[in-house]
Amino acid sequence: QVQLVESGGGLVQPGGSLRLSCATSGIIFRRYAMGWYRQAPGKQRELVAQITNGGSTNYLADSVKGRFTISRDNAKNTVYLQMNSLKPEDTAVYYCNAPGAIMRPWGQGTQVTVSS
Numbered sequence: 001q002v003q004l005v006e007s008g009g010g011l012v013q014p015g016g017s018l019r020l021s022c023a024t025s026g027i028i029f030r031r032y033a034m035g036w037y038r039q040a041p042g043k044q045r046e047l048v049a050q051i052t053n054g055g056s057t058n059y060l061a062d063s064v065k066g067r068f069t070i071s072r073d074n075a076k077n078t079v080y081l082q083m084n085s086l087k088p089e090d091t092a093v094y095y096c097n098a099p100g101a102i103m104r105p106w107g108q109g110t111q112v113t114v115s116s
Helices: none
Strands: 003-007 010-012 018-025 034-039 046-051 057-060 068-073 078-083 092-097 110-114
Touching: 003 092, 018 034, 018 092, 018 110, 034 068, 034 078, 046 068, 046 078, 057 068, 078 092
Parallel strands: 010 110
Antiparallel strands: 003 018, 018 078, 034 046, 034 092, 046 057, 068 078, 092 110
16 A cells, blocks of 8 residues: 655745655655645645656746755655745645656655744
8 A cells, every 4th residue: 555654844934944845655766756736825836846766856836946955765655845944835635646657646745834
C-alpha cells in the first residue's frame, strides 16, 4: 500500500525558512520522478517543484524560483523541499506525489503558514 507522509510545516514569519520532508513507502521510490504540490484555500492544487528519479530538478514554478529547492534521498525513500525567503502567498497545504504517475491516496499534507 502506497503511503506518502509529509512533515515539516508550521508557522513562520515572512522571510523565514522551512524544510519539508515526504517519506514514502509501498513504492520503488528510485523509479519515480517526484514533486511537491501546494493548495491554498479556495485555489486548485498546483505543482511547485519536480525532481527526476536521478536527482535533477526539472521544474520549478516561477513563483518559487530562486527561493525553493527540491532534493531527494533515494536511500531513505524521501523527498525534501527547502523553502527560503517565504512570503505570505506561500501559505498553503503542501503535498508530495509523483507527477505523471499520481499515487492515491494523497498524503495528509503539511500546513505552511507565512504570517507576521
